[in-house]
Every structure is written in C-alpha cells, then in structure tokens.
Amino acid sequence: MIVHLTRLRFLSECPPLLSRAGMVCFGMVVMLWVGGTLAFAQGRFTEVSVVKDKVIAVTGVGQSEIDLAVGETVVSTNAYGLTALAITSTRLLGFSSQLRHWGEQTLEMDEHVNTSQVLREFCVVVTDQHLYGFQETLAHWTREALGVSERVQELRAHGHLALAVTTERLVGFSAFMSGFHAMALQGDERVQGIEHTGDAFLVKTSRRTLMFRSRISGWTEMS
Numbered sequence: 274m275i276v277h278l279t280r281l282r283f284l285s286e287c288p289p290l291l292s293r294a295g296m297v298c299f300g301m302v303v304m305l306w307v308g309g310t311l312a313f314a315q316g317r318f319t320e321v322s323v324v325k326d327k328v329i330a331v332t333g334v335g336q337s338e339i340d341l342a343v344g345e346t347v348v349s350t351n352a353y354g355l356t357a358l359a360i361t362s363t364r365l366l367g368f369s370s371q372l373r374h375w376g377e378q379t380l381e382m383d384e385h386v387n388t389s390q391v392l393r394e395f396c397v398v399v400t401d402q403h404l405y406g407f408q409e410t411l412a413h414w415t416r417e418a419l420g421v422s423e424r425v426q427e428l429r430a431h432g433h434l435a436l437a438v439t440t441e442r443l444v445g446f447s448a449f450m451s452g453f454h455a456m457a458l459q460g461d462e463r464v465q466g467i468e469h470t471g472d473a474f475l476v477k478t479s480r481r482t483l484m485f486r487s488r489i490s491g492w493t494e495m496s
Contacts, residue, residue, distance in 0.1 A: 319370045321350045321357040328359045330368040330375070339366060339375040348386070354393030356409045360386055365398055367407035367414060378405055378414035390430035395448040397435040399425045404437055404453060406446040417444060417453035431469040433487040436476070438464055443476055443492065445485035456483060456492040 320331045328347060329338045341347070341361065348360045357368035365378040365386075380386075381402055389398040398405040404417040404425070419425070420441060427438040433448040443464070445454045458464075459480060466477040473486040475495075482495040 319352045319355060319357045319368060321352045321359060321368065323347045323350065323359075328361075328366055328375075330357045330370075332370050332373070335373070337368065337373050337375060339377070349389075351389070351391045351396075353391045356391055356394060356396050356407070358389060358391050358396045358398070358407070360389065360398070365405055365407070365414065367396060367409075367412065369409045369412035371410065372412045374412040376407060376412040376414055378407075378416065387425065388428055390428060390435060392430055392432075392435075392448075394433060395435070395446070397428065397430060397437070397446055399428055399437065404444055404446070406435065406453060408448055408451075410448070413451075415446075415452050417455070427464075427467075429467060429469070429474070431474075432472055434469070434472065434474055434485065436467065436474045436485065438467075443483065443485070445474065445492070447487045449488050450490055454485065454491050456485075 318332070322329050322331070326341045327338045328341065328350070329336055330352070342363065345364070346362045348362060350359045351357070355370040359366040363380055365380065367376045369376065380400070384400050384402045387399045387401060390396060394409045396407045402419055404419065406415045407413070419439065423439050423441045425437050425439050429436045435446040437444040441458060443456045443458065458478070463479045464476060465479055468475040473484050476483045484493045484495055486493070
C-alpha cells in the first residue's frame with residue numbers, strides 16, 4: 274500500500290514538474306534565439322564616423338579605423354548593411370564589415386566626385402573621369418575610365434547590381450563579379466527604358482533589348 278501511494282504521489286507531481294521544466298527550457302531557447310538574432314543583426318550593420326584624423330567604421334563585433342593623411346579632409350560618409358563609404362579630398366575609402374578591412378582608391382589630382390550609391394554588399398562612385406566600384410566581400414576597388422567626352426547620364430543601383438548609362442555605353446557592375454561590364458551604344462541608339470527584375474537589369478533601347486545579370490559576365494542581347 275505504501276508503495277502504491279508513493280507511485281500515485283509521484284505521478285500526480287510529475288506533470289507540474291515536467292511543465293515547469295518545459296517552460297524553463299522554452300525560456301532558454303527564446304533567450305538564445307533573441308540573443309543570436311541581435312548579435313547577427315549587430316554584426317551585419319555598419320556605421321561610419323570621423324574622429325579627428327581618423328575614419329572609423331563600427332560594427333556589432335568592434336571597430337576598424339583608417340588614418341587620414343595630412344591635409345586630407347572627409348567630404349562625405351555613408352553606410353548601408355555590410356558596406357561603408359567615405360569620400361575624402363584625395364581618396365575613396367570602402368569598408369568591408371565581413372573582412373573588417375578598409376580598401377582605398379586614390380583619386381586623380383583634378384578628379385571630382387559627382388555621385389555615389391551604397392548598397393548592402395557594394396558601392397559605386399561616379400566622377401568626371403572614372404566609374405569606381407567597391408566589392409564588400411573582397412574589400413577591393415575596381416575602376417573604369419571614361420572617354421574624353423564621355424559623361425554619365427544616369428546611375429541606378431538595386432540588389433547586387435549597378436548600372437551607369439553614359440553618352441556612349443551601358444556599364445554594369447555586380448557585387449559578385451570582378452570589373453565593370455560595358456556595352457557600347459550604336460550610332461544614334463538611345464535608351465528608352467530600364468527595368469530591374471529579379472537580379473538583372475533589362476534595358477530597352479531604340480534598337481534592341483539588353484540584359485545584365487549579377488552572376489553572368491557581360492551583356493546578353495534578347496531576341
């Protein structure tokens with residue numbers, strides 16, 4: 274009889290014990306998930322600031338700085354997602370959050386920045402002499418020279434792609450492929466419409482339809 278009573282008492286107390294244990298485990302899981310989510314988010318967003326003679330990028334895992342040269346001044350800064358950009362009087366400074374590294378690109382003596390776009394995994398800068406692209410995964414700059422009379426008329430950037438429409442060419446840049454990818458416009462060919470679809474730019478001109486994809490080198494002419 275005593276044995277049976279002991280079993281009954283254990284069985285009656287077991288569900289509350291199991292319930293409390295389950296609640297504790299669930300609470301621990303929630304805390305770990307929230308903490309992991311916050312850590313992930315903090316590690317994936319970059320802020321950039323200028324302090325005295327340094328440009329500093331801050332992420333959820335620390336900060337990285339790069340020194341300014343004597344007489345060098347910061348013109349503008351911008352950051353989005355994994356990528357940060359600082360434009361100075363003499364250089365372009367790109368920051369990779371994943372590599373925690375600054376990549377630098379020297380500007381020509383009389384070169385002037387016209388516009389720029391910063392996206393999660395890359396940035397593009399347009400000057401009166403070049404197109405510059407920075408890939409966050411490599412912390413690396415690439416440049417494309419403009420012709421003597423060539424001018425950039427429009428710059429678009431979405432997802433993993435950027436597109437510059439110049440007076441002479443269509444120039445694409447991707448976060449996944451090295452270099453710029455150009456397609457010359459023919460004679461009096463003019464751009465009539467640009468559409469960003471999926472992970473590609475679709476450009477309709479007065480003569481043809483062209484596509485530039487983020488993971489395929491070069492331009493494709495659509496039939």
